[in-house]
Amino acid sequence: MFKNKGFVYGLGIGLIAGAVMLQLMFKVDEMENRTIRQGGPVAVDQLQAEADKLNYKVVPKDQKTYSDKDIEAIRQKASEEERSKLAAQPVPQQVPPKTVSSVYITEQMNAYHVADMLLKANLIADSNGFVTALRDKKLTTRIRAGSYSFEGGASVDDIISRITIANP
Structure with a gap:
């Protein structure tokens, strides 16, 4: 039959594997860009639902967000201010209890x-x-x-x- 039988088998398997890989790449691209291709802009409710599935939170662009370090710094500043206010207040005289x-x-x-x-x-x-x-x-x-x-x-x-x- 053919002299280069191994070459033909290798070529056929390579073509099949390439076609399968190409189909997988198209499917992954479709999955990643699914919300964009579904049609126009995405509603906020849909976006929030998708974010909830992935344990994310949707925050408006104009709203300021704080990291854990920022929150800790704000708490420390507030506690220092509270301590300074308490230190500035006069200590009330304790009235001895009547015997x-x-x-x-x-x-x-x-x-x-x-x-x-x-x-x-x-x-x-x-x-x-x-x-x-x-x-x-x-x-x-x-x-x-x-x-x-x-x-x-x-x-x-x-x-x-x-x-x-x-x-x-």
Whole structure:
């Protein structure tokens, strides 16, 4: 038959392979440019749908976009400004909490016992002055039994008015 049988086989296989490669190239080109060839301009909705498929976001040209570094720099600048504002503000004076002291006066207590108990509760500064104030107002025998709570800084007159019975 033919002398160059291998050459003819090689030529035939080469032509077939070339035709297949050419068809693949046309198909890839068609796939890449599919949206352009479909007809005219692409609608924003179509473009957004295609971008969503590829996990992209469509951003208008006039809108400014920020990278992660830009966002971090903006956050740091804002935090520094906030720190400087806080440093410039005066620190408010903390009001010490008012202490509440409770005492229980029994029926057997006299004015001296009550004065000692109030002195131990740090409600009065001088027990003798308290007894003297009771005696001046003639209330040493008018002390009521019961439980009483006083806020720190209560005056001697406030304490006397709460623990005694007023004169008729």
